[in-house]
Amino acid sequence: MQTQSFRSLTTGALALTATLVLGACGGAPNGNDAEEAASANGEYVVERSTADGIETVRTISGSRWGGDGQLVEELSIGEEIGDEVYLFGQITAAWATEDRIYVVDSQVPTVRAFDHAGNYLFDIGSPGQGPGEYGQPLGIAVADDGRIMVTDLQGGRLNVFDADGSPLDDWSLGSPQAAMGLEMTYDGALFTRIIEMPDRNQMMSGRFEVRTGMQAVGPDGLEGDPVFPPPSDYERPTTSVELGGNRMQMAILPFTPDYEWVLTPGGDMVVGVGNEYRFEIHAADGRVMAVEKYWDPVPVDPGELHFRTEMAANNFRAMSPDFSIPESEIPDHKPAFTRFRADRSGRVWVIRQGPSRPDPDCTEMGGGGGGVSIMMTIGGGGGGGREVRVSTGGLGGPENEYDGECWANTYMFDVFELASGEFLGTVPAPEAGFNIPLFVAGDTVLAAVTDGMGITRLKKYRLITG
Numbered sequence: 001m002q003t004q005s006f007r008s009l010t011t012g013a014l015a016l017t018a019t020l021v022l023g024a025c026g027g028a029p030n031g032n033d034a035e036e037a038a039s040a041n042g043e044y045v046v047e048r049s050t051a052d053g054i055e056t057v058r059t060i061s062g063s064r065w066g067g068d069g070q071l072v073e074e075l076s077i078g079e080e081i082g083d084e085v086y087l088f089g090q091i092t093a094a095w096a097t098e099d100r101i102y103v104v105d106s107q108v109p110t111v112r113a114f115d116h117a118g119n120y121l122f123d124i125g126s127p128g129q130g131p132g133e134y135g136q137p138l139g140i141a142v143a144d145d146g147r148i149m150v151t152d153l154q155g156g157r158l159n160v161f162d163a164d165g166s167p168l169d170d171w172s173l174g175s176p177q178a179a180m181g182l183e184m185t186y187d188g189a190l191f192t193r194i195i196e197m198p199d200r201n202q203m204m205s206g207r208f209e210v211r212t213g214m215q216a217v218g219p220d221g222l223e224g225d226p227v228f229p230p231p232s233d234y235e236r237p238t239t240s241v242e243l244g245g246n247r248m249q250m251a252i253l254p255f256t257p258d259y260e261w262v263l264t265p266g267g268d269m270v271v272g273v274g275n276e277y278r279f280e281i282h283a284a285d286g287r288v289m290a291v292e293k294y295w296d297p298v299p300v301d302p303g304e305l306h307f308r309t310e311m312a313a314n315n316f317r318a319m320s321p322d323f324s325i326p327e328s329e330i331p332d333h334k335p336a337f338t339r340f341r342a343d344r345s346g347r348v349w350v351i352r353q354g355p356s357r358p359d360p361d362c363t364e365m366g367g368g369g370g371g372v373s374i375m376m377t378i379g380g381g382g383g384g385g386r387e388v389r390v391s392t393g394g395l396g397g398p399e400n401e402y403d404g405e406c407w408a409n410t411y412m413f414d415v416f417e418l419a420s421g422e423f424l425g426t427v428p429a430p431e432a433g434f435n436i437p438l439f440v441a442g443d444t445v446l447a448a449v450t451d452g453m454g455i456t457r458l459k460k461y462r463l464i465t466g
Contacts, residue, residue, distance in 0.1 A: 042066070046422060054280075057421035058292040065425035069415065071445055071461035073430065077103070077118045078457030085112060085120040088456045091448035093140045093182075094438040096460070101446065102148065103458045104137050111137050111150055113165065116460070124148055124165040132167025134159060139182030141190060151179040151192055158182070158192065158217055172221050183214060186265050186344075192217045194226055214263045229261035229271045230282060241316045241323055251316060251325060254308035255300055257335035264342035268418055274335030279350070281418055291421045293414070297333035304356035304407035305330055314402065337414070343440030346418050349427075351436055354410035361452035362406035363433060411435055425465060434459075 044062030048055065079086040089107025096102075100121065101114045111124040111134075125132045135154025142148050146163030156176045160169040173179050173192060181193030191214040213228035236258050238250040252258075257274030264270065272279025277295040282288050309325050316323045334353045341349040411429040416422065429435070431449060439446040443463040450456045 054288045054290055055421075056290040056292060059423040060294065063423050063425040064417075065465045067425065067466070069425050069427040070464045071427060071430040071434075072464055073459055074462050075101075075116065075118050075460035076457050077101070077114055077459070078455065080453060080455045083120075085123075088448075088458065091438070091456055091458055092138050094446040094448070094458055095140050095142050096439055096441065096444050096446055097142055097146075101458070101460065102140055102142060104140050104150065106136050106138055106153070109134060109137050111140065111148075122165050124161050125150065125159055125167060129155060131170060132159060132161065138179065139193070141182050141184035143184070143188055149182060149184070149190060151182045153179050155179075158190070169219065171217060171219055173217065174221065178215065178222060180212070183263055184265065185267060190217050191215060191227070191263060192222075194222075196226060196228075227263065227269070229259075229269055230280075232259045232271070232273065234259050234273045234275070237329075239325055239329060241320055251312055251323075253325065253329055253331075254305075254312050255331045255334055257338070260337070260339055262340040262342045262348070264348065264418060265344050266346065266418065268342075270340050270342065270348050270418075272337070272340070274337040277336040279337075279340070281348075281421060289421045291416060293423055295336050297336075298353060298355060299333050300331065301356040301407065303358070303405060305332075307402070307404065307407045310402055310404065334409075339436065341413075341437055341440070342418075343437075345440070345442050347424065347440075348416050348418055349437060349440065350414040350416065352412045352414060354412050354429075356407050357410055357432070359406040359408035361454070362402070363450055363452060363454065364406070364408045408432070409435075413437070427463065430461060 042062055044064055044066070045060035047058045047060055049058075050056070077086065078088050087108075088103070088105050090105060091103060092106045093104040094102060096116075099115060101116060102124070103112050103114065105112070109127050113121040113124060115121060125134055125137075127133060127135065129135065133155075134150060134152035136152060137150050138153045139151040140149065147168065148161040148163070148165065150159045150161070151157075151173075152159060153176050155170075156173050156179050158171045158173060158179065159167065160171070162168050177195040177197060178192060180195060183191045183193070185191070194213055194215050196211045196213065211228055213226040215226040216223040237253045237256045239253060241251050259271070259273050260279075261269060261271040267284035269282040270279060271282065278290060278292045280288055280290050305327055309327050309330055313323055313325050337350045337352050339351040341351060343349060410432070411434065413427045413429070415424040415427060417424055432452075433450040434447055437445050437447050440463075445461040445463055447459055447461070448456055449459050
């Protein structure tokens with residue numbers, strides 16, 4: 001076992017200023033001799049500073065685990081050919097209890113229960129539009145008393161089932177824009193992910209903002225005011241696509257970071273932009289903690305740069321056949337991070353793209369990863385107006401046609417403790433096709449994994465640390 005030592009450095013505002021300047025460089029800046037020696041020895045060194053009421057926690061070297069974590073596969077549910085209860089389309093969510101594993105498949109659509117040996121138990125609800133039915137199930141949460149809650153994107157509601165999967169109730173959310181996901185806090189409160197659309201006057205003026213956030217939900221539907229992440233001045237780089245008339249779309253440039261956020265089960269909001277390795281934890285009691293870490297930017301392979309550029313352009317060529325994105329506009333390195341995933345044990349998983357790999361089976365061509373997007377045309381009459389696409393995250397996106405070499409990302413996950421902001425360690429993805437953990441509690445990790453044949457399975461892993 002690796003020997004680990006720990007040093008905590010408390011500094012003042014002057015050191016904080018230096019931290020922010022170094023962090024903005026995007027890479028791993030040169031430290032002093034002591035820091036370099038600590039890094040070489042695997043010593044865990046954390047620097048803490050406070051300014052303007054914000055505590056900054058910066059990992060200089062090492063990790064509290066003393067090395068990488070490891071995900072060891074314990075169970076795989078899913079088949080290429082066989083009983084339909086083991087055939088999955090697009091797994092968007094999963095949940096584990098002491099004796100069951102629940103899987104949400106938005107494509108079939110179905111919600112299924114299995115035991116921890118992978119044996120099928122029963123379906124929860126069924127496809128349809130009536131009580132206890134759903135058109136596109138998306139999120140799931142299971143209460144301590146066994147009740148199962150499922151958001152239905154198509155029906156714009158939340159369905160409640162008992163522990164055996166029988167319908168109990170359904171709560172109207174008003175629209176699909178209020179059924180984009182589900183989070184349950186430690187005390188059992190439910191929050192659904194929402195998209196706040198502008199009103200008609202804002203649409204007509206052309207000056208509007210589409211926001212995503214979380215809102216409490218109960219038997220009477222949405223409750224209280226929405227919870228939105230703190231505003232950010234960051235604007236993701238785009239290139240315009242002229243579609244004729246007054247219509248125009250903005251194409252997102254590959255490998256450009258976005259403003260990411262997640263609401264944790266403890267009520268904290270984690271936010272950040274991956275143009276540097278820095279994110280903030282906005283605690284439920286109003287405290288703000290900034291977390292920083294040295295990082296080495298991952299270069300974009302020229303082959304993947306071409307592949308991703310073509311994929312992004314193909315999304316618009318049906319409307320603008322000559323559209324292209326200059327590869328010179330694409331960053332030459334991947335963002336510091338691309339998403340956050342909060343687990344149910346007081347940690348946040350910072351999702352990072354690793355080195356590119358050739359993907360002869362083109363497993364990322366059709367998206368996958370549970371992404372969901374909504375396209376809306378607003379403003380202007382007679383075919384004019386502006387089209388807006390809002391995504392819940394993940395790879396997502398429409399099917400593409402491409403006759404060149406395909407590439408895929410590898411993934412890694414930096415895990416931090418929310419209460420202290422301390423870096424616990426990095427968990428490499430255990431296999432190709434593992435993009436994001438769907439559920440984590442303690443050392444139990446559930447994820448959807450798609451193999452080279454395009455077969456999706458729900459897998460259970462044990463997190464090993466130290």
